Amino acid sequence: MYLAFIGLALAVLGGIFVAILGRGYLRASETRDWPQVPAVVIESRLGERKLGSSVPLEYFHELVYEYRFEEKFYRGERTKRRKNPFLKEKAGVQAEVDRWKVGMKTEAWVNPENPGEAVLDHDTKGPGYSIWFPGLFLVGGLGVFFRALGKMFGERKE
Secondary structure, three states, rough: OHHHHHHHHHHHHHHHHHHHHHHHHHHHHHOOOOEEEEEEEEEEEEEEEOOOOOOEEEEEEEEEEEEEEOEEEEEEEEOOOOOOOOOHHHHHHHHHHHOOOOOOEEEEOOOOOOOOOOOOOOOOOOOOOOHHHHHHHHHHHHHHHHHHHHHHHHHOOO
């Protein structure tokens, strides 16, 4: 019984991580299929926030760009699909500010199902390349689980 629970726990944890990594890979792949349209950066600056007196200052990239999709104008604020991150190091954000200069003409990938969602850069497909590792826990855990069940119920011949 103990081995069955251990195997099931390993399989469940492996399955959760396979799902998380698979979702990340699919979301990163999805933007590569979106239509590409011209865009212009209209605002790009270093933003700051302080959540409390004991919390250090955090920096983020304040970005706004305009693009046109199906005869309508839209504004985007994200470089990638997830929100622009808050960082404690100013240099990391400053590199993004320097990369996306005001007035710069670039390309944006637009979600055809929701044209208000666009990205200037794609997320990495890295999660898909490392999905094999939690997959080992999923498959191995299922193996341990079913083998333990087989020993519990299969060998009861008297």
